[in-house]
Amino acid sequence: MQNAKDSYYMALRTRLTAINPERTILVRGAVRPGILVEEAEAPFSQLPNDVFVLRWLGLGVDVDLDSTMAAEECEIIYQTCGTQSFGGLDRGRSLSEMDEELVDMLTPFCTPKLNYSATPPAAMLTQVFWDEPGLGPIVIQRDRLTRSAKVMVYSYQEQGE
Amino acid sequence: MAANWFSAPAPVARRVQGFFGPVNRVAQSPVLFDPAEQGGFNLDAPPAPWISLGWIQGFTRKPGSKSAPVMTGIPAATLEQVRETLEAQLSVQFLSWTKLTMALATGSQHMNLLLPASGVVAAADGATAAPAVVVQTGSTAAFVALAATDAAKFVPGSIVAVDADYTGQTGYVGAPVSGAYVRQPLTDIDYIRRVTFNVALVSQVSSTGLTLAEPLLSAPATGAKLQAVTGFVDREGGSFYHEWSALFVMQGSQGERIFFHYPRLQSMVGAEETAIPLNGKNQAGQARVLLKGQFLALAVTDPLDGEHVVCYRSFLPAHNALV
Secondary structure: OHHHHHHHHHHHHHHHHHHOOOOEEEEOOEEEEOEEEHHHOOOOOOOOOOOEEEEEEEEEEEOOOOOOEEEEEEEEEEEEOOOHHHOOOOHHHHHHHHHHHHHHHOOOOEEEEEEOOOOOOEEEEEEEEEOOOEEOOOEEEOOEEEEEEEEEEEEEOOOOO | OOOOOEOOOOOOEEEEEEEEEEOEOOOOEOOOOOHHHHOOOOOOOOOOOOEEEEEEEEEEEEEOOEEEEEEEOOOOEEEEEEEEEOOEEEEEEEOOOOHHHHHHOOOOOEEEEEOEOOOOOOOOOOOOEOOOEEOOOOOOOOEEEOOHHHHOOOOOOOEEEEEOOOOOOOEEEOOOOOOEEEOOOOOOOOHHHHHOOOEEEEEEEEOOEEEEOOOOOOOOOOOOEEEEEEEEEEOOOOOOOOEEEEEEEEEEOOOOEEEEEEEEEEEOOOOEEEEEEOOOOOOOOOEEEEEEEEEEEOOEEOOOOOOEEOOEEEEEOOOOEOO
């Protein structure tokens, strides 16, 4: 299942770079596309603004198939306070931009599965696929707007996984 | 050694995409789809003459063929089965209202509402139309060449119909889709442009002609004329049945494809719509109005072995999937 999670994250990351190359984050001294996997980073005291944070939640498996299917729920959390140049008055627009980027990142709803534990990553035989996102309501905390979207990500277990 | 195959479970598909092609009514020849040769086509750019109708929902197939046992012995026992009737029905809901989806979802002929001339008597399917303009040579499916004075009569955003004048002929009329069957000579010179499927939206106007937002089904033929269209109309009743070839594609999550190819489909019910509330919690609120199509599949003779069939179902497995 880790290969599916990695492939999903890398697909979104690659797509985000094409959609909005300006959305970046400085992590451990390196500038990276503005999308992170929470469980693969040092714990956050507070989630960073203006980036997408992936949080893996539930897991279900269907073993009554020729190939076991795993369904993993991914929550994508993003928040913004707007920009300093507009004194934060553009925070609604900033969140709308992220909404659109999220939907674009998730389209198309599939990506090839790769094994990222190999160097270079090794192509596998199946594809990872997912549903439309379920977008939650905006949560307002002072000048910060936060939204989360939940996506069910599916994959088939291949031999050797 | 790593395995280079996997056991693929049943396909998982999100939606169904529909493609239609016009049956040549005069020659009685449907549009054929060869899954071996064309199965990998780009779903956004189907091979000619298939026309994409985008995503559809409510795709339901209903086989209606009946078999009967051949009994023998005492007491009688089934020795063989024979197919008594061959029939299949199909229903879909179209997610858009276009000339083609409206025509598919109506049980009768579908007409263009031509821009009327000024001061004419009103008519339920469009009054006497303003005069057509002559299409010049050099026109293509995406660009209609016109004289400068004629081009000036149109603006971006106009809808236009392009086809020949009606000259009193009977039989099927309209190209490349037969839009109607004329049983007795009519007097309306614009009749073919009323029923033609060669319609498009104008995106740009220049002194040399009209650039179209999407191509016509076929480039204007010699002698074709062009008229502005204000909308579309169909009728409950009449005697004409449209006939189409249809192709439905389910793209699986692993790249596999399921095709349902109906060489001949005719609408079997009148026009019907389905209203679906946009907000499930507010049934009385805004609702999307979907065109509902219900079709009867007609038989063709398969030249492979002479069998009569109404539908071909094809499956192209995912790469590396066990079969």
